[in-house]
Amino acid sequence: MKTIIDFFRQNVENFPDKIALIFEDRKLSYKELGGLVDSFSDSLTELEKKSVVSLFLDNSIDFVISYLGILNAGMIVHLIPTNLTIQKIQQQLEISNSNLLITSNHLMNKIKDIKYECRKKSFSELNIKKNDFLKSNNFYNEIAYLIFTSGTTGIPKGVSITQCNTIFTTKNIINVLKYDESDVNILPLPLTHSFGLGCLHTSLFLGSTLIILKNATNTCNILEQVIKHNATTLAAVPLTLNKILNEHKNYSDYFHKLRLIITNSTSVPVKTVKEYRKILKNGNLATYYGLTEASRSTFMIFDKSGKETSVGKPSNGIQIKIKNESSNESETGEILIKGENVVKNYWKNPDADKKILDNWLQTGDLGHKDSEGYLYLDGRIDDIINIAGEKVVPEDIETIVRVLIDVDDVVVVGMKNDMYGEIIKMFVKKSTDGKITKSEILAYCLKHLESHKVPREIEFLDDFPRNEFGKIERFKLK
């Protein structure tokens, strides 16, 4: 069985001179990248197979060389997002039992005070030379990489993704989104996250060209790169897509050659979907639903109207069921996922392993299906608010209030209360120049919501706490 390295190796042979990677002013062909990857693997010879090597690098060509080099050497890559705090980095290094940490000169300073005992090397200290890419190993059933998820409690859990999980997911991405070797892909997403990494795998698997960008917020640069490289696909979080709409008047001029924009989110705002459907005259906007533990479980291509709030249908070989008391999948319940994209277990965490029962991953996400089998996300089990025994899904309230003209966005959380167990607190971000008052929102809620769903408190915020991908962190509002 082939691994991502095997497919990459094949492309080194098939397209040696084709550009594999572009980052800023640096370009590498498949042959050049292959040679550097082998040289990197050689630099790890003092470590045993299956050792954990932590990667603490920003998006760069060095990142890709290191990532592939570690896999090629039969070791496990531990991916650390560069925006983590020192405490969280230390926590992850301890849990992963890392043997070596690779970073850049620039980031070395950030980790100098970490107390965890392992060797720390800057990429530039390693003796990486250009040579031929010859090694062949078979690690199909082994763990390829570790990504830690913070969950709602903030305690990190290591997710162990195997080589076969990776290949299964990559094939699904290619089959559904019709990627091919002629694609030129723009990636302004961190490679330490499943979304960005999946795009890297797809490009290397097919032998296409990947343009890696440093960040997702510099929309000027993203649009310039799309034009400069005649890009055919763009991967971006909804926050980036909305920023493009808000900050660039002639955005549609940049997208005429794009055949695909892939995004991901619990739900892409309907107005964003509609706007991009208009802009992409020769292409589609698509999204997917997945967790690090079960990457790309569904796909949704927004090629016609009517299903804008759905995250699509399960990919090939993946089963999704809704667990609820009524056994009716059209009613909200927990989403369970089974398939080769689902991890077998977490990293040294038997408690977390209980979430995987008979190969079914209990996601903790709430959702329902429509009569055609399309999946819709309704929230998180952890986010359910229990007011004197009445269960409230925050999204039910948020959806109603979000339509108010002066309201830009709204988040609802449960707050502990002695009398009711929990009460509802609503955080509202007003639209620019929005003048709505708390009393007006409350009056609107009384009119449009069941009595137990009316918030007890309302607070106006300039913005919500978000993680590095723009996702709102509800637990920080509690």
Place this chain on the structure above:
Amino acid sequence: MYYQKTEKSLNTIEIEIKKIFFQVFPDLEESEFDWKKKQNDYENWDSFSQLNLITMIEEKFNILISDNDAVGFQSAENFRNFVERNR
């Protein structure tokens, strides 16, 4: 004989409280409203409606109602008296 106030003679506090009652109980008819009418005489005055009345009144009059006080409100009159005392 109990003197029923006309709409004209209501003060600002009374007007606002009455408005809140009609918002929290949308099925309440004008003729059914009475300042002395008790919680048990309302069809839908449950614990959630109680919470909503308190929330609306706190917000409208910029006051805080403690849990101890909250359990004592059993009529529109109770709310009016509390607001008049604490505003």
